[in-house]
Amino acid sequence: MEKAIHEVNLANKLDLIQEHWSPKIVGELNDTYVKLAKLKGEFIWHHHESEDELFLVIKGVLVIKLRDRDLVIGEGEFAIIPKGVEDCPFAEDEVHVMLLEPKSTVNTGEVQNERTVAGQWI
Amino acid sequence: MEKAIHEVNLANKLDLIQEHWSPKIVGELNDTYVKLAKLKGEFIWHHHESEDELFLVIKGVLVIKLRDRDLVIGEGEFAIIPKGVEDCPFAEDEVHVMLLEPKSTVNTGEVQNERTVAGQWI
Numbered sequence: 001m002e003k004a005i006h007e008v009n010l011a012n013k014l015d016l017i018q019e020h021w022s023p024k025i026v027g028e029l030n031d032t033y034v035k036l037a038k039l040k041g042e043f044i045w046h047h048h049e050s051e052d053e054l055f056l057v058i059k060g061v062l063v064i065k066l067r068d069r070d071l072v073i074g075e076g077e078f079a080i081i082p083k084g085v086e087d088c089p090f091a092e093d094e095v096h097v098m099l100l101e102p103k104s105t106v107n108t109g110e111v112q113n114e115r116t117v118a119g120q121w122i
Numbered sequence: 123m124e125k126a127i128h129e130v131n132l133a134n135k136l137d138l139i140q141e142h143w144s145p146k147i148v149g150e151l152n153d154t155y156v157k158l159a160k161l162k163g164e165f166i167w168h169h170h171e172s173e174d175e176l177f178l179v180i181k182g183v184l185v186i187k188l189r190d191r192d193l194v195i196g197e198g199e200f201a202i203i204p205k206g207v208e209d210c211p212f213a214e215d216e217v218h219v220m221l222l223e224p225k226s227t228v229n230t231g232e233v234q235n236e237r238t239v240a241g242q243w244i
Contacts, residue, residue, distance in 0.1 A: 008200050028202070030153070030154070032222070071127060076131060077130060077131045078129070078156070079127065079129045
C-alpha cells in the first residue's frame with residue numbers, strides 16, 4: 001500500500017508538543033523515524049548500543065555533554081552521536097529539535113526508567 | 123574507530139555548493155546519508171526501486187511533481203517520497219534542501235544518465 005505523500009510543517013507540528021523530553025514521530029523513511037521534540041533542562045547520561053542518532057536544532061541552543069567535552073549545537077546546525085557514545089543532552093532554555101533515529105531506538109538507550117517514553121505519531 | 127563528533131552548520135556547508143542538482147554528503151548515521159543540495163529548474167522523472175527519500179526545505183520553495191499532483195514544500199517543511207513513486211523535483215527559483223537517503227541511493231533512481239552524480243563529502 002502506498003503511504004500518503006504530503007508535506008509536514010515543522011513549526012505546526014512543534015505547536016502540538018507540550019511536554020519536554022518526549023519525542024513525537026512525524027515521518028518514517030526506510031528504517032528511520034523522523035521525530036520532533038522540545039527539550040529543556042538536563043536529560044540523563046545514556047548511550048545507544050547499536051544506533052547512531054542525529055539532532056538538528058530548529059530553535060535555540062542544545063548542549064550535548066560528552067564524557068570529554070560539551071558539544072554546542074545552534075539553530076540550523078546538526079550533530080550525529082554515533083552508537084556506543086555516552087551523552088547527556090542539556091538545554092538551558094527550551095530547544096526545538098528534529099531527531100533521526102532507527103525505529104528500534106529507545107530514548108533512554110540501554111536502560112528503561114521513568115524518562116523512557118514510547119514513540120507516538122503526531 | 124570512533125567517528126569524529128562535531129556540529130555541522132547547514133548554511134556554512136551550503137556556501138560550499140555551487141552546482142545545482144549535485145547533492146553533497148554532510149553526515150552519515152546508520153545506513154543513511156545526510157546530504158545538502160541546491161536545486162534550480164527541473165530535474166528528471168525518476169523513481170527509487172527500494173529507497174524512501176526525504177526532502178527538507180531550508181530555503182525557498184520546492185515543487186515535487188507526482189504523476190497525479192504537485193507537492194509544494196516551503197521553508198521549514200519536509201516531505202518523504204516513498205520507494206517506487208515516480209517524481210520530478212522542480213524549483214522555479216533556487217532552493218536549498220537537506221536530503222536523507224540510504225547510502226545505496228543513486229540520484230537519478232533506476233537509470234544512469236548525464237544527470238547521475240556520485241555522492242561526495244563536503
